[in-house]
Amino acid sequence: MRTGIKAVVIGGVCVTLLGGAGYGVYNLASALNGDDGTAGSAAPVETGPPSGSEVRETTRAFFAAWARGDAATAASYTNFPQAAEELLTAYGEDAHIGRMRITPGAATGDTVPFTVRATVSYDGGSHPLSYHSALTVVRGETSYRPLVDWRPSVVHPDLRKGDTLLTGESAAPEIEPVDRDGKVLTRQKYPSLGPVLDELRRRYGDRTGGRPGVDLVIRHQAAADGSEVADTTLLTLVKGKPGRLPTTLSASAQAAAETAVMKYPESSVAAVEPSTGEILAIANNRRDGFDAALLGERAPGSTMKIISAATLIDIGKTTANGPAPCPPSAVWQSQTFHNLKGLRPDEHATLADSFARSCNTAFVKYADEVKVDSLTREAEDRFGLGRNNWQVGVTSFDGRVPASGGPDTAANLIGQGQVQMSPLNMASVTATAATGAFRQPVIVPLKLDGREPARARGLSPGTTGQLRAMMNRTARSGTAAGVMAGLGGDIGAKTGSAEVDGEAGSDSWFAGYRGDVAAAAMVQEGGHGIDAAGPIVASVLRNAG
Structure with a gap:
């Protein structure tokens, strides 16, 4: 995924924010202007956990700005606006995700689950995207405003600190990994192999005779030693031709x-x-x-x-x-x-x-x-x-x-x-x-x-x-x-046990x-x-x- 990324901005985003579980009408204009409708009077400073209405209003405002592609405004409703704006901008511009519909679920205290349905559009093609995530609303430490507690998993549940999203032609072709007997190994059948297969693709994809596809991926932060970490594929828009890769694994x-x-x-x-x-x-x-x-x-x-x-x-x-x-x-x-x-x-x-x-x-x-x-x-x-x-x-x-x-x-x-x-x-x-x-x-x-x-x-x-x-004695008559x-x-x-x-x-x-x-x-x-x-x-x- 390191090459072929095009900086295409998706225009004409269609935003539909569905009401859910007690979400009432909220004046977005007031929220964006910071106007609480009581001109000439100083509002009392709120402390303690956000109220139910604050959770609803903050969540609704954040979702509305995010869904229409306004990363800066959406980020302003979080407690780490700079980090939030970077990832939310990449969501629309680098990952090419638009036409969003965000459906909030029933809040549990200050936590709100939600469903995202969107479209990934790239180079004339498009593909639907759907996933579930959740956010938590907290009280700002200095502003005392109710704010979305920012973490990358708000944008997508598989994102971690330092990750971002990209859509484009794969840096390496798909692989068809096989075990020592020629049996195909898939992450669906063997979930633990997911990270291994991602790295094998990055390292050996260009050696197997395959053809790159177009994917939406998570681009991970480099490892502590500076080495690259293989992308995690979330969605394939255009299938490439996988190349066969032999492994030593046994199915x-x-x-x-x-x-x-x-x-x-x-x-x-x-x-x-x-x-x-x-x-x-x-x-x-x-x-x-x-x-x-x-x-x-x-x-x-x-x-x-x-x-x-x-x-x-x-x-x-x-x-x-x-x-x-x-x-x-x-x-x-x-x-x-x-x-x-x-x-x-x-x-x-x-x-x-x-x-x-x-x-x-x-x-x-x-x-x-x-x-x-x-x-x-x-x-x-x-x-x-x-x-x-x-x-x-x-x-x-x-x-x-x-x-x-x-x-x-x-x-x-x-x-x-x-x-x-x-x-x-x-x-x-x-x-x-x-x-x-x-x-x-x-x-x-x-x-x-x-x-x-x-x-x-x-x-x-x-x-x-x-x-x-x-070792034989241990296995037959000792601790094992x-x-x-x-x-x-x-x-x-x-056998062994270790204190940490x-x-x-x-x-x-x-x-x-x-x-x-x-x-x-x-x-x-x-x-x-x-x-x-x-x-x-x-x-x-x-x-x-």
Whole structure:
């Protein structure tokens, strides 16, 4: 959508404002002139929430100005007129939306739902547009006027801060993405793939032999790192010719992932094929629409002990059958660490024992013997994390394991402190533990555009064998046993929960593999690993084939 936008102003807008649920006659001329009909007298200053009549009158005036294309006047009825005028102007001039009819619904207090029916006109063609939104009327902080509480979602429910609307020829042709078996993948059938498909279209649309169409899109603000974010298509006026784009996804795994996350709010999951690094599924169920499966940056809790255990083995501090005592508490640089409530101490525990039971203190006790950067180097050199060089085919977060001093040296070992991961990162960690080899996750074949994947040494056969044995024990008789029960074949798992500052509940984490499928899930404030993330991963492993 970056090219071909024409600055055409639509004239002769037909405005029809329908009455709704108690909306009475309102004198627009008085509103626009600021005249309350009491010349010569000073009106008393209103305070407190807007009254019902103020909500009705302000809403009616705002709708009327917006519907006739008068962005400046409509913006004057908001508490952020400059931002409102910019977006409302783009609505008519850049998005070419006109012939509006706005139908208010019944107000609930100071909030008014409404329906917009309009026409998008571009280059001699037109297409109807219809959607629902809502606004809230507040009291101005200094003017004390009743004003529309401005936010982009007033204009369209999918708009966020920094977004705008555009209509024009697509920057990239439509794509017909297909899974590894040639099955067509659509956002209608697999909603979680919506943002991924938008980015794939932006990146690869011109490589697939398709022809651009004409769309109404949301142009998103650039990402924090300055990279472009793919447009979101709201309406297609002229269909282009889609080009076929192969992906590594599996329709069956994606369907299983979509179904699994719908059972748990604020959840995300990613699955990869350990033998190749190919991404099999990505799914999210989040109110904010954020693709946390690929881009999430959250403390991974005890799933991080996969890397921590590998570190302890690789630097020669212990082995799976070597000592890793599990005391009731452990102190590191004046910070006291505890285990999950109810976990019985075991001063004679091995690393395999403490791993399977997810004993925090066993790992914290080793903080004295681990160099500040040991965990960082293990994550980078063997698991391929934290170097910001993954070439997935779409934007991804590559994990963060900083060399943190102070109490964070111990906290990092148990997936707290400054460690940050996404479900895709932990699915990759699980795949590396299962095979001993780091294979950077990909969602489109590398040969499509000649990408060079990130590389890492991977694990020695000895470390791999010990990790697999510990993860298998965890899945069959440790903290993950209840979730993994009934899954046959070669399995392994690790549970986790992570505390996050300012949030009441812990994040639920779970990572596991079965055969040639590795998956990891995170549920914000979902509790323990077995409470929410575990069932998601188990469902994907059970149905991914």
